Amino acid sequence: MFGNLVSMRLLAPAVVLGAVALFLFLASAFVRRRETGRWLFPGAALIGLAAALVTLLETVRLQYLPDGYNCLLGGCTAFLGMLAYDPLAVFFQALVMLAAVAAVVLTVGSPAVPQARRGEYFGLILAMTVGMCLLVSANHLLMLYVALEAVSLCSYLLTGFDAKARSAEAGLKYALYGGVASAVMLFGLSWWYGLFGSLNLQSLHFCMLGSPALSPGESGAAVVALLFILAGFGFKIAAVPFHQWCPDAYEGAPTPIAALLSVAPKLSGFAVLLRFAFNLLFDPRDPETLAYAPAQLEWALWAIAALSALSMTIGNLAAIPQNNLKRLLAYSSIAHAGYLLMGVVGGSQGGIAAVSLYGAVYLVMNLGAFAVVAAVERATGSEDLLAFHGLAKRSPLLAVCMAVFLLALTGLPPTAGFVGKVYLFASLLKGGGSLPVILAVVGIVNTVISLYFYARVLRAMFLLPPEPGLPERIAPDGAGLLAAALAVLTLALGVFFGPLAMLAEWSAGFVR
Amino acid sequence: MTSVGLHHFVLLSAVLFSLGIACAIARRNAVAILVGIELMLNAAALNLAAFSRFGALRAEGQLFVLFVIVLAAAEAVVGLALILAIHRRLRSVDVHRADSLKG
Numbered sequence: 001m002f003g004n005l006v007s008m009r010l011l012a013p014a015v016v017l018g019a020v021a022l023f024l025f026l027a028s029a030f031v032r033r034r035e036t037g038r039w040l041f042p043g044a045a046l047i048g049l050a051a052a053l054v055t056l057l058e059t060v061r062l063q064y065l066p067d068g069y070n071c072l073l074g075g076c077t078a079f080l081g082m083l084a085y086d087p088l089a090v091f092f093q094a095l096v097m098l099a100a101v102a103a104v105v106l107t108v109g110s111p112a113v114p115q116a117r118r119g120e121y122f123g124l125i126l127a128m129t130v131g132m133c134l135l136v137s138a139n140h141l142l143m144l145y146v147a148l149e150a151v152s153l154c155s156y157l158l159t160g161f162d163a164k165a166r167s168a169e170a171g172l173k174y175a176l177y178g179g180v181a182s183a184v185m186l187f188g189l190s191w192w193y194g195l196f197g198s199l200n201l202q203s204l205h206f207c208m209l210g211s212p213a214l215s216p217g218e219s220g221a222a223v224v225a226l227l228f229i230l231a232g233f234g235f236k237i238a239a240v241p242f243h244q245w246c247p248d249a250y251e252g253a254p255t256p257i258a259a260l261l262s263v264a265p266k267l268s269g270f271a272v273l274l275r276f277a278f279n280l281l282f283d284p285r286d287p288e289t290l291a292y293a294p295a296q297l298e299w300a301l302w303a304i305a306a307l308s309a310l311s312m313t314i315g316n317l318a319a320i321p322q323n324n325l326k327r328l329l330a331y332s333s334i335a336h337a338g339y340l341l342m343g344v345v346g347g348s349q350g351g352i353a354a355v356s357l358y359g360a361v362y363l364v365m366n367l368g369a370f371a372v373v374a375a376v377e378r379a380t381g382s383e384d385l386l387a388f389h390g391l392a393k394r395s396p397l398l399a400v401c402m403a404v405f406l407l408a409l410t411g412l413p414p415t416a417g418f419v420g421k422v423y424l425f426a427s428l429l430k431g432g433g434s435l436p437v438i439l440a441v442v443g444i445v446n447t448v449i450s451l452y453f454y455a456r457v458l459r460a461m462f463l464l465p466p467e468p469g470l471p472e473r474i475a476p477d478g479a480g481l482l483a484a485a486l487a488v489l490t491l492a493l494g495v496f497f498g499p500l501a502m503l504a505e506w507s508a509g510f511v512r
Numbered sequence: 513m514t515s516v517g518l519h520h521f522v523l524l525s526a527v528l529f530s531l532g533i534a535c536a537i538a539r540r541n542a543v544a545i546l547v548g549i550e551l552m553l554n555a556a557a558l559n560l561a562a563f564s565r566f567g568a569l570r571a572e573g574q575l576f577v578l579f580v581i582v583l584a585a586a587e588a589v590v591g592l593a594l595i596l597a598i599h600r601r602l603r604s605v606d607v608h609r610a611d612s613l614k615g
Contacts, residue, residue, distance in 0.1 A: 142572070142575070142576050142579060145579070145583075146579055146583065149583045149586070149587070153586055153587065153590050156590050156591075156594065157590060157593075157594075160593075160594050160597060165598075165601040165602070165612065166612045166613055168594060168597040168598050168601060169598060169610040169612060169613060170613060171594045171597070172542060172591075172594040172595060172597075172598050172607075172610065173607075173610070173613070175587075175590055175591050175594050176536075176542065176545050176546070176549070176591070176607070179536075179545075179546070179549035179587055179591060180533070180536050180548075180549055180552070182587075183532070183549050183552035183553050183556065184533075184552070186552075186553060186556040186580065187529055187552060187555060187556040187559070189556070190525075190556040190557075190559035190560045190563070190573075190576075191559065193559075193560060193563055193564075193572070193573055193576070194522075194559060194560075194562075194563035194567060197563075197567060197570075199572055199576070247613075248613040251613050252613055
């Protein structure tokens with residue numbers, strides 16, 4: 001555990017991002033010339049993100065190399081235990097920064113965000129990234145709540161950023177829904193504090209099991225408090241039944257923001273949920289218990305499994321009748337929250353590694369799908385399924401990229417989605433017992449259901465004639481190039497997944 | 513006359529929380545929903561302060577209350593800004609009229 005001064009060097013990535021965000025807010029007030037803003041704002045945001053990624057690598061060096069702080073494998077906790085800088089945090093921080101880079105690139109040519117307000121817009125994206133970096137590192141319930149709110153507030157504003165009426169409506173719905181969810185979570189936290197007197201994540205397990213016998217009323221209160229806290233996580237990762245905001249927010253938000261929201265807050269929510277669940281369910285002194293939860297807490301595992309099964313089933317079934325691509329991808333992202341939760345239920349280091357691996361793969365394929373939607377929207381002004389009719393003739397590049405992403409989202413070989421799903425199912429079934437088997441069957445049935453609505457999009461792109469009145473050709477632009485790069489990455493990771501799997505194994509090291 | 517103890521505070525906060533969630537679910541006016549959210553946040557803050565004072569715990573809870581006050585204010589600012597944006601377009605803050613997103 002480090003004191004405050006030493007910890008500053010570990011906080012460097014967040015400090016860099018925060019400084020650039022402040023610069024952007026100030027610059028947007030003073031830079032009046034449109035031409036200057038056109039390159040200054042995205043340029044500053046990209047430089048800030050690149051600098052943050054470099055300083056993140058530097059913190060890894062500080063932690064593990066002999067001339068640095070030389071932490072043990074478990075990683076360090078900074079600021080007297082408030083933040084954890086372990087492999088899990090580093091891995092997910094890198095992921096959210098890459099997602100922010102993609103959002104900035106997608107915005108550059110997008111018509112959705114008015115040029116005059118781009119400064120604040122990029123500043124908010126960076127501020128949200130700071131929040132997500134702190135969230136994945138949060139090691140204390142106060143830190144967790146503050147970081148969660150920072151991410152949420154920025155995402156409400158970004159969702160409502162478009163000048164269209166439906167954007168403000170989406171932002172308002174998201175803000176009201178999120179406000180209730182975070183207040184419920186806070187009420188649960190306050191009861192947790194009252195019952196156990198500790199807010200540190202590392203003491204969760206001992207609070208629940210090691211404290212002097214609770215009276216029946218008190219243990220009932222502890223269960224309710226825990227369920228309230230889980231509701232807050234469920235909102236952040238958009239798991240059923242806390243998902244209603246998700247399709248509306250994605251449809252109304254500017255497309256680059258929908259792309260960012262569908263991966264970055266979800267993955268940071270998963271990182272902190274992993275940290276929370278593993279500190280709660282597993283006794284850190286005894287690695288043998290890593291495979292299963294103690295009998296008194298088995299209901300919590302069942303609750304997470306129920307969230308997972310519901311998210312997969314309802315997400316996939318609700319996606320079938322959708323005709324708006326952003327809405328379809330929103331329901332697909334709800335279903336993917338369910339798939340990722342399978343890894344949390346699977347437990348053990350294998351489960352964490354599977355969530356990290358699938359998280360990285362999901363980042364690539366989902367950002368790619370949204371990049372194609374952004375490119376088509378830019379050319380046709382619509383993200384309806386009709387705008388995708390005959391895309392193979394109008395823009396073969398975009399159609400082929402989209403096909404790769406949709407096959408990867410279904411989980412078919414030879415894409416990275418297949419590798420990710422194999423790891424998730426393997427980690428789930430390794431533990432044994434009836435719960436993992438039931439959940440795995442639900443997961444496989446859902447993979448088949450999802451093929452149906454992804455195939456609808458494929459059919460529209462390759463088999464149906466183009467709609468009259470739409471542009472004959474779609475020239476490749478920034479979003480198209482990003483989509484092509486991500487498609488190549490999706491295919492490459494499907495074949496050469498070794499390095500990524502090693503990184504994911506490394507990120508699971510925090511439980512040791 | 514009995515002295516005021518922990519359970520008085522906890523009971524009051526439970527009542528506040530219930531009123532807040534009822535308000536957030538039942539009302540159609542977006543500002544009223546925001547008021548309900550504020551009630552829920554303040555119920556949690558009251559809980560934290562009471563547990564910290566009566567439970568012989570460390571000052572952590574009272575510290576948490578300070579953060580909750582700031583975050584509640586920030587949330588109200590963001591919520592009201594979005595309500596203003598909706599009002600400019602719809603001339604209404606009724607959430608049932610904001611129904612262009614469906615499905």
